[in-house]
Amino acid sequence: MSVRSDIEAQLDQLAGMAPSGFFFALHIRFALPLLHHQTYDPGWTDHYTEQAYALRDPIIAWGFSTTGTARWSEIEIPDPFGILEQAKDFGMVYGFAVSCGPVKSRTIASAARSDREFTSEEIDRFAHIIYALHDRTEPPTSLTRAQIDALRLIAEGDRHAAAAAKLKISESALKARLNSARQRLLARTTAEAIQRARDYRLI
Secondary structure, eight states, X not given: OOHHHHHHHHHHHHHHHOTTOEEEEEEEETTEEEEEEEOSOHHHHHHXXXXXXXXXXXXXXXXXXXXXXXXXXXXXXXXXXXXXXXXXXXXXXXEEEEEESOGGGEEEEEEEESSSOOOHHHHHHHHHHHHHHHHHTOOOSOOOHHHHHHHHHHHTTOOHHHHHHHHTSOHHHHHHHHHHHHHHTTOSSHHHHHHHHHHTTOO
């Protein structure tokens, strides 16, 4: 099973554990995650984004300050903007957070429900999946010279035929290089692969 397929298979499991939604951001580097996903109420997501709460969220601050798991009610980081109180209006009354990995490549996740605190067993099950996803999606620290050359030429605006000619390879060989780069960077498109390679300073 590919990494992408593995992640897709885990999403339903995570959703089943979080009645009011969940989110994860895998391998946050240079302020950007390698992969992220969330299922919170769209109204909350819009409000959260409009208010730039990611920069002020005590859950995110907690996630960067430590590793492990904690219920929201146990996190003592100040919340001067009342973010957690506002979240209650969207069914996110109880929740917990998960944090793992080195600070230079931190994974942070959270889940919510409206009716009760999560049990320790529920938190452990959710966290186990997040830890596995973190381990499975470790970003590459390098690309092959062939992958770098192919991505750079496309990034500079060359079409496939022109890039292949410059590299003195067939167009199908170029596409194979781009495909291998996408897989290594967990990217759906070549444009996404180029952006991730730049974000991680690989090209």
